[in-house]
Amino acid sequence: MKKVFLFSIIIGLTFSCAKKVSQEETKPIKEEVKPERIVGGDSDAHGCKGSAGYTWSVVKNECVRLFEVGTKLEHAKDGKTYSTVAYVIFEKDGNKAELFLDTEDGTIILERKAEGEPWINGDYELIPWKGYVLKKAGKIIYTGE
Numbered sequence: 001m002k003k004v005f006l007f008s009i010i011i012g013l014t015f016s017c018a019k020k021v022s023q024e025e026t027k028p029i030k031e032e033v034k035p036e037r038i039v040g041g042d043s044d045a046h047g048c049k050g051s052a053g054y055t056w057s058v059v060k061n062e063c064v065r066l067f068e069v070g071t072k073l074e075h076a077k078d079g080k081t082y083s084t085v086a087y088v089i090f091e092k093d094g095n096k097a098e099l100f101l102d103t104e105d106g107t108i109i110l111e112r113k114a115e116g117e118p119w120i121n122g123d124y125e126l127i128p129w130k131g132y133v134l135k136k137a138g139k140i141i142y143t144g145e
Contacts, residue, residue: 058107059091059098066100073134073144086134086142088126097126099134101142 048054048063057064064070070087084102091097097119099108110119110126119126123137131145 057089057098058109059089059096064089071132071144073132073142076140076143088132
């Protein structure tokens, strides 16, 4: 009799525990819903995707990757350490140059009068000499090849 009683208690506990577990499993789990971030959804006014490295070029009239089509200009050696660079892109006929400077919000369009002459805009002057030398107000600020 004791065995039957003990057996019925064990079976009762088993079903009781199983019932609790199954009830817990059926409760809906609330998940935190985060807004989706759309990759490549960062197009600018011209349709250039900055996250893919594209920016608008006025002289090329298209989205470009500066590191692919531009000429890299590094800060002039002045004893300081810089972590940024600038780029210049030339128009097909070579009479216009577009500067992408880390110190400016937009680009700067430089023009030259004839081949071999520097490209100029205000106090900016891009000189073709051993690569390129960019001056601002007569001071060398960038060089590149």
